[in-house]
Amino acid sequence: MSAFRGTGRAEGFDLAVALRRFVPISVLVLLLGASAIVAPGTLSFSALTGFVSDAAPLLILVIGSTMPILTGSIDLSVAGIASLTGVLVVQLAPIFGPWTCLVVLLIAIAFGALQGFAHAWLQIPSFITTLGTLSMLSGLSLLLSNATAQPLPDSDPFITLLSNTTFGIPNTGYAVIVVVALLALLMRYSRIGRDLFALGAGERTAVMSGVRTIRVRSFAFASSAGCAALAGLALVSVTEFSSPTLAGNLLLLSIVGVVLGGTAISGGVGGLWAGVIGGLITAWLRVATVLIGVAPTAQYIVFGIMALIAVGLTTDRGKIGVIK
Amino acid sequence: MKTPKSQSCRGGMFRRSLFAASFAVAAVTSMATAYVSPARAAEKGSLIIGIDETASEYWAEYTQGAQDIADSIGTKLTVITSNYQGAQLLAQLGAIYATGCSKCALATDPSSNAFVKAVVHRSAVAQVPIVTIWNRPENIHPWDTDPKYWVAHTSFDGVMSGYYQMTALCKALGGKGQIAAVEGVPSTPPAYQRIQGLHKALAECPGVKLLDTQVGDWQETKSQNIVRTWIARYGDKLNGVFASNDAMARGAVAALREKNLNGKVFVTGSDGSKVALDMVKSGDMLVTVWNDPVLQGAVSISLAHAAAVGDIDPEKLTHAQRDFYLKQEVVDKSNVDQYLALKANAPKYTYDQMKANFWKDSAGQIPVGANK
Amino acid sequence: MKLVAKAGEVPGQPASRSLRFPARPGRWLQSIGPVAVLVVLALAFQLASHNFLSPGNLAAIAEAVAVPVILATGLSFVILLGAIDLSLEGVMATSSMTVALLAANNVNGHHWGIWAIVAALGVGVVFGAFNGVLNTYFRMPSLIVTLGSWFIGLGIASVLFPSQVPGIRDPIVLGLASTQFAGLSLIVFIAVAVLAIFHLVLNYTHLGRMIYAVGGGEATLVATGLRVPLFKLAAFMISGFLAALAGLLLSAQLGDGNADIGNGLLFPAVSACVLGGTLLSGGRGGAIQSAIGAVILEVLNNGLIQIGAGPYVRNIISGAVIVTVVAISGLHLRRKLRIVK
Incomplete structure (x- = not known):
């Protein structure tokens, strides 16, 4: 069996395989349609723009988390990075002034690259590497902020930019598009894109065909950390306050998002577009329980079951040999 | 090559239709619930x-x-x-x-x-x-x-709550002894306010020493572990535990009970939950602060x-x-019955x-x- | 993390090693690392606080580590498959509410006694079966299945929650925590028994050997025609069962039912398994190793309180220790293991 991306491809056109690609987006459309019937007004312009601004941080996180997962690794530190970002912006503003956000983004990317390097070079499983760093990052956030919420500097140009709207659409929405475009270009026009998929689909084969594991993994984790930091900035652009626990449970939601889009947790299958769709479905599931009037006590149950059903629908098992 | 693939695909199609069916059922049920559900937000003045x-x-x-x-x-x-x-x-x-x-x-x-x-x-x-x-x-x-x-x-x-608790501890200890404090989730105002109140009262009670403060995140089990460690570390020197809420006070009492120290080491809490009121009545807890x-x-x-x-x-x-x-209000053994009655018939x-x-x-x- | 072995790979070495199971000379070597870490940590804390190795504190560690050991033991079964079980906290929440509401309590009239305990444990087995069936028969990744059932477990606990905290009054349930032998509560002995039993299950039964084999190379095993899904199902059910037991014991300790009872116990349990040398890719490690990992984490926790380290610093130090220990103890595997995910 060929280990590379989708066995279907080698066998020419296959209707089932072609249809599969549209399952996640159909789920999204179905959800939107159902909500529109239940609660008219949810698809109005103002409602949708509100939704975009609430969903943007999660979307960016999901897109970032997709990268390590494509290689078969996982990054559990994303929510920790997002929270620390806000705290760092407050702490570093007096030093870097208008450049603070850029500096923080670069710090995050460097941290991510280092994390990916450590995981690949020392051969520590990414699950445990990033679990350890998650613990360290949250401790650091608490320590630096002295466990308090702090107001952001008023005049930060980057945060102001994120919090504004253009043509009525929140700028965080455009940020999502920019991130996707940037990563898509990188993956399309450099080796890194193919290498990511190759690693995820069959590492042994990939290594033998000259893929440089350590470099690719560093890139994947750098981009997930960078996205996490941007998600943190998008969050604080809404709250105008930083807090050591700002991103809270977004870690779990971002994993759900990645998988709902059809990206295989085992790597090699999926992509950025899948991340966007998956992120949107997750963001919608988060509010759907309220929209359809589920009793608050049952919220968790309904979310869990809907997520399981959606994953069942969107995962392409045909491409995965052994499910673990 | 070909056979397993198509098999898995057929199996996949079957499972998928099963999923699709269940999804449709779930969607329909949830819509139905929504129509009968009284808790819709869109109504006027809700x-x-x-x-x-x-x-x-x-x-x-x-x-x-x-x-x-x-x-x-x-x-x-x-x-x-x-x-x-x-x-x-x-x-x-x-x-x-x-x-x-x-x-x-x-x-x-x-x-x-x-x-x-x-x-x-x-x-x-x-x-x-x-x-x-x-x-x-x-x-x-x-x-x-x-x-x-x-x-x-x-x-x-929160400052007053912490102050009340610490004052009660000071009084119960006769102005002399050692205590330790369990704090709530540090980034929330009640957590740091209650600890602030503790320090305010401590300043007025120079004979009592604060041995340690640890974060219990408002949680019963975390507090239990922390207090257990303190008992091992300080032994007889620990005379009181200041818990920033009732859940953590419950955890503290559970840890003390393991060593038959409940009622002997004073525990205070805040919130006025039913369990805490019961424990004040039974003597396991010294005071709680009633927030209604x-x-x-x-x-x-x-x-x-x-x-x-x-x-x-x-x-x-x-x-x-x-x-x-x-x-x-501060609830201690003298007035606890009044609050238990209030709890039963709000x-x-x-x-x-x-x-x-x-x-x-x-x-x-x-x-x-x-x-x- | 390697959650999935690729179908195209031939899992040569690990599979043959684990199939040769009963006589594995490398095993003791592998567990020396974590034990050494444990000894070094204990000595360091003793030097820093002079109270660390006192009988009282060792007893406190034993009490605190009992439940994490049970969780890590159960989780080992799933991790040895190369899968993961994230639903522990949800299972604990549901089992805690179940036992509190069915045993004699101050909220409703039930007094099922011993059957309340059975029901709470049954909850765990049902959750495990649910996870296992979705994972094996519906072919959904365990990470996402158990993430879903984590939410479902918390949700069921919220639905069950009456308007006030249910206090347990049943002497049998409370007795689990209050009965003492030699200065230690029954819970500690239960944990030791659980560890011993499931260690034996892993090492001396067909099921145990098959679990190692599945983790070593599932694709090969499937090809041999063995009923792999059944073994996987059993592993998930064991993990669910032990999570429910953990929820039950914590409820007995606290004397009430609590939907947040498992809060913050999942990730330490995973870390414990890895720290002790159980590989997330499956096939290697064991219950004892994972238990040692759990003890290391508790020693760290206890010791840092003993030396008076601030609560935020505790997070940073334990994170750093976990990564460092795993990195160092994996160094000798570095060349052999070409793939780590």
């Missing part, structure tokens, strides 16, 4: 409360207070749960407002200081009057941030509703009316009763610096 979790006695009682008010004016109460996630609260509020909401009123815990401004702003944009509870950063107030819609902020005085969540629910949602229907004009209220503490509040004087149970304006 009341919305945002709580942190459902599986908690405190929030169940808070919801009860708000439900009483909703019943008395014959409207619906919508409850949304943030599970302590501000981002989730924001998203859910956005969804409710999106479906249209006129004369709605919101009372909510913004889940942490960081989300207060965003939650208030989101409500102001939707023109929904909002009353916040517990969390408010020091430098923003209802009169200076979206003043037309942020009606008020109300809380319980039913009253808090009734007051906070009534104020928001009053602004929504025009019974009050937020901008004409005084600062003391817009940023205030509710009264709280008064059923009505809107008219609240309207007579929204600030009847106020303990005064929140002082500057309380939320630092």
